[in-house]
Amino acid sequence: MTSRPYLNRRTLLRRSAAAGLVTVPALGALSACASGGGSDNEPEERGETSADNPFGVTDSELEVVIFDGGFGDQYAKDAEAIYEQSYGSVDHTKTQEISSQLQPRLVQGSPPDVIDNDGAHAMEIAALIHDEQVYDLTELLDAPSLDDPNTKVRDTLMPTIVEMGQYGGQEVYQLNYAFTIYGQWYSRTALERIGAEYPQTWDEMLAVCEAAKREGMAGWTYAGQYPYYFNFTMYPMIAKVGGPEVLAAIDNLEPNAWRHDAVKAVFEAYYELTARGYILEGSPGMSHEDSQDEWNQYHALFIPNGSWVENESKANTPEDFRMAVGAPTGLDSSDAMPFGTLWASGSAPFFIPADASNAAGGLEFLRIMLGKESASNFTKLTSSLTCVRGAADDLELGPGLTSAKETFEAAGDNLVLPRIQDWYSTLNNEDIGGAIADMMAGNIEPDEAITRCQNAADTVAQDDSILKTRHV
Amino acid sequence: MATTTTERESTAAGSGAVPARDRLTWRERALFTAAFFLPPRLTPDRVRYDRRYRKLDQHRFIVWFLVPPVLIYLVFVISPFLQAFYYSMTDWSGFDSEFSFTGFDNYERMWHDEKFWDAMGNSVLLLVLGPLITLALGLFFAFMLTAGGRHRRSEPVSGIRGANVYKIVYFFPQVLSIAVIAVMWGRIYSPHGGIVNETLGAVGLDSWKQEDWLGGDLARWCVLAVLCWSFVGFYVVLFSAAMSAIPTQIYEASLLDGAGRWQMFSRLTFPLTWDTIRTGWIYMGIQGLDGFALVNIMVPEHGMDVVPSYLYKKAFQEAQAGYATAIGVALFLVTLVFALIMLLLGRRDRIEM
Numbered sequence: 046m047t048s049r050p051y052l053n054r055r056t057l058l059r060r061s062a063a064a065g066l067v068t069v070p071a072l073g074a075l076s077a078c079a080s081g082g083g084s085d086n087e088p089e090e091r092g093e094t095s096a097d098n099p100f101g102v103t104d105s106e107l108e109v110v111i112f113d114g115g116f117g118d119q120y121a122k123d124a125e126a127i128y129e130q131s132y133g134s135v136d137h138t139k140t141q142e143i144s145s146q147l148q149p150r151l152v153q154g155s156p157p158d159v160i161d162n163d164g165a166h167a168m169e170i171a172a173l174i175h176d177e178q179v180y181d182l183t184e185l186l187d188a189p190s191l192d193d194p195n196t197k198v199r200d201t202l203m204p205t206i207v208e209m210g211q212y213g214g215q216e217v218y219q220l221n222y223a224f225t226i227y228g229q230w231y232s233r234t235a236l237e238r239i240g241a242e243y244p245q246t247w248d249e250m251l252a253v254c255e256a257a258k259r260e261g262m263a264g265w266t267y268a269g270q271y272p273y274y275f276n277f278t279m280y281p282m283i284a285k286v287g288g289p290e291v292l293a294a295i296d297n298l299e300p301n302a303w304r305h306d307a308v309k310a311v312f313e314a315y316y317e318l319t320a321r322g323y324i325l326e327g328s329p330g331m332s333h334e335d336s337q338d339e340w341n342q343y344h345a346l347f348i349p350n351g352s353w354v355e356n357e358s359k360a361n362t363p364e365d366f367r368m369a370v371g372a373p374t375g376l377d378s379s380d381a382m383p384f385g386t387l388w389a390s391g392s393a394p395f396f397i398p399a400d401a402s403n404a405a406g407g408l409e410f411l412r413i414m415l416g417k418e419s420a421s422n423f424t425k426l427t428s429s430l431t432c433v434r435g436a437a438d439d440l441e442l443g444p445g446l447t448s449a450k451e452t453f454e455a456a457g458d459n460l461v462l463p464r465i466q467d468w469y470s471t472l473n474n475e476d477i478g479g480a481i482a483d484m485m486a487g488n489i490e491p492d493e494a495i496t497r498c499q500n501a502a503d504t505v506a507q508d509d510s511i512l513k514t515r516h517v
Numbered sequence: 518m519a520t521t522t523t524e525r526e527s528t529a530a531g532s533g534a535v536p537a538r539d540r541l542t543w544r545e546r547a548l549f550t551a552a553f554f555l556p557p558r559l560t561p562d563r564v565r566y567d568r569r570y571r572k573l574d575q576h577r578f579i580v581w582f583l584v585p586p587v588l589i590y591l592v593f594v595i596s597p598f599l600q601a602f603y604y605s606m607t608d609w610s611g612f613d614s615e616f617s618f619t620g621f622d623n624y625e626r627m628w629h630d631e632k633f634w635d636a637m638g639n640s641v642l643l644l645v646l647g648p649l650i651t652l653a654l655g656l657f658f659a660f661m662l663t664a665g666g667r668h669r670r671s672e673p674v675s676g677i678r679g680a681n682v683y684k685i686v687y688f689f690p691q692v693l694s695i696a697v698i699a700v701m702w703g704r705i706y707s708p709h710g711g712i713v714n715e716t717l718g719a720v721g722l723d724s725w726k727q728e729d730w731l732g733g734d735l736a737r738w739c740v741l742a743v744l745c746w747s748f749v750g751f752y753v754v755l756f757s758a759a760m761s762a763i764p765t766q767i768y769e770a771s772l773l774d775g776a777g778r779w780q781m782f783s784r785l786t787f788p789l790t791w792d793t794i795r796t797g798w799i800y801m802g803i804q805g806l807d808g809f810a811l812v813n814i815m816v817p818e819h820g821m822d823v824v825p826s827y828l829y830k831k832a833f834q835e836a837q838a839g840y841a842t843a844i845g846v847a848l849f850l851v852t853l854v855f856a857l858i859m860l861l862l863g864r865r866d867r868i869e870m
Contacts, residue, residue: 144833144834145833148611148612148833151612151613152611152612152613152614153614154614166833166834168612168836169612169834169835169836171836172610172611172612172835172836173612173836175610176610176612176613176615178612178613269708269728269729269732269817270731270732270817270818271817271818272819326708326728327708327709327714327728328708328728329708329728329729329732330706330707330708330709330727330728330729330730330731330732331707331708331709332707332709335707335709336709338709339709470834471830471834471835474818474819475818475819476819478818478819479819479820482729482732482819483733486728486729486732486733488733510608510626510837510840511835
């Protein structure tokens with residue numbers, strides 16, 4: 046009888062592996078699933094309501110999470126201080142990793158009360174709404190405003206704000222606190238230097254670019270790494286040329302929406318800039334900061350951008366730059382909408398999770414933020430307008446923001462609101478952005494770019510896993 | 518003679534049926550089992566003085582020490598793996614604890630997903646070419662550093678002059694975090710004063726300049742170059758160490774036989790460092806399959822994807838955790854195939870020194 050007194054290494058490994066296999070099913074019960082949990086919150090109890098306290102906020106703690114990006118978080122702290130004067134304490138967190146910090150908490154059913162869902166790692170709001178994770182803010186909109194009890198919050202807001210909170214229904218799920226004006230940004234100094242007026246038709250645009258070229262300045266530069274910046278001027282131009290319904294069809298992912306003549310005309314107009322060499326060399330590979338630097342150094346006249354650019358490029362903007370923004374240049378006088386047609390809309394979206402333990406406090410906090418005091422404080426701190434009408438009227442603004450405000454006021458009712466950017470961000474940023482990037486780099490012709498956009502839109506339309514929203 | 522016969526008889530009897538005293542009664546069995554789970558101090562005397570106790574003690578010792586790591590491994594490695602297979606068959610959004618089982622829908626979708634196949638193509642390119650280029654360069658440099666110099670009288674082989682300085686310089690990129698490398702190379706490729714374009718311009722190759730290195734079709738080659746650059750140094754050091762472990766007598770003998778440098782490399786150095794090369798190959802393959810940080814930081818959103826970056830987009834930007842998990846399972850299978858191929862290719866007789 047030969048029995049081995051000692052286990053050797055191999056049999057040991059083999060046996061422990063076998064033991065492991067046997068134990069796995071047993072452990073299945075032990076280990077918690079990644080998706081486990083679920084709502085464990087009782088429906089919140091509200092206190093008594095009054096004129097000053099329309100939501101019946103109690104003293105329970107309020108938890109606010111702020112995206113720590115270009116706007117910082119001081120504005121929120123100031124608003125929280127106002128909240129704390131009347132109600133309970135506020136637990137304030139700032140982060141750049143909104144998704145990774147908050148997603149697990151939403152899954153568990155114990156989210157914070159107010160979330161500033163912004164930045165590159167923002168959570169997909171359409172999915173959250175579909176999963177019934179978002180509180181309807183209609184109550185807030187119909188409450189009396191902080192400054193004037195006779196005016197509803199709804200009536201103090203800038204246009205497009207309520208619409209932007211809607212996702213295919215009447216419910217308003219998010220509140221975009223900042224207000225952005227998109228357009229063709231330029232330096233008045235540079236425009237004067239080449240002796241030109243701001244172009245209103247595309248022929249004028251080409252003439253201005255030609256004049257700039259003679260002065261050794263490129264007509265346009267852009268952030269090639271984020272080619273969807275072009276959409277800031279191309280979408281409103283599409284609406285101006287063909288009417289807002291063309292954009293609505295694009296948002297609704299309708300078949301052949303991209304093959305509309307207006308889209309074709311706009312793509313061809315922009316391609317003309319590339320074909321005639323009016324684009325600053327190197328733009329296709331630039332980051333937004335690179336392109337803004339070049340623009341600040343008078344190497345290019347126009348840049349498609351939003352009103353955050355003044356604050357973002359502050360450090361490199363020369364004293365005599367006199368930054369300004371113009372409404373997107375149209376094609377000619379036969380356009381469907383007048384010159385001045387503009388894309389202006391909210392940004393920095395706030396929402397209250399459906400499972401928030403202190404939703405009333407969250408509503409009250411947003412009501413405070415929408416008061417004139419907090420709103421003008423935000424503009425002072427961040428050089429950005431807010432969604433509160435007239436909150437920046439008494440403030441001294443920088444040249445860029447002043448110009449943005451004027452352009453916005455001049456637009457009157459001719460505002461357009463493309464939704465594809467927030468409804469289908471991947472489609473907008475990657476597929477359409479990628480097609481436009483290739484076209485503006487001169488790699489493909491407008492027809493092919495349009496085909497790519499249409500194909501990408503069709504793919505999304507047929508993809509059941511992507512949640513669809515339509516204009517109401 | 519007589520004694521041997523009895524011995525043989527007793528052995529025959531023993532093999533036929535286990536003697537009664539070797540069989541455990543159920544009572545003893547229970548006692549032994551209890552002793553196995555109790556601390557050694559509490560072992561009953563009856564068991565302790567049994568002749569089988571030594572074996573029990575040995576097994577108990579090993580099993581007790583193995584239990585904590587195996588448990589941790591099961592909970593944190595194996596169970597997530599198994600869960601991943603399950604989640605890959607659901608439509609889980611990642612935001613909610615509710616989802617439904619969808620069978621192989623995600624896999625079917627993946628099969629028709631062009632973007633996924635693009636990303637897979639890029640990953641496979643990095644997986645194949647990354648190790649090939651990096652290891653070849655690493656081997657070449659290491660050989661030069663250990664045996665590439667002029668022959669000196671006292672030594673059969675010597676490295677080129679300043680070999681130690683080179684070793685340190687080659688190792689520099691390894692010290693940098695991959696995020697730093699990605700940001701740095703993003704600037705190098707930038708058309709806004711980046712070194713690549715400036716250098717091409719300075720040497721008169723203006724037509725080679727690119728307006729956009731990282732946004733278009735060239736991106737995968739740019740990423741490959743950075744991947745190789747960042748890891749070559751590590752392999753130079755690794756292979757140098759392996760090569761300096763080769764006894765110099767072998768080189769001496771080969772020199773006497775009239776071997777040239779190439780023969781020395783292909784007949785001696787390469788086979789004798791094969792084990793290290795194989796390990797390096799697997800490690801580098803993993804780096805190539807990953808590539809997440811480089812792509813995520815360097816390449817613009819509309820540019821190329823590799824499988825991990827595509828997975829990340831689906832899971833954390835588009836709220837399709839279920840589909841992302843299916844992509845993860847696909848990545849797992851590719852890794853498995855890679856490991857199997859490496860094991861099969863790597864089978865080679867070990868050379869003892």
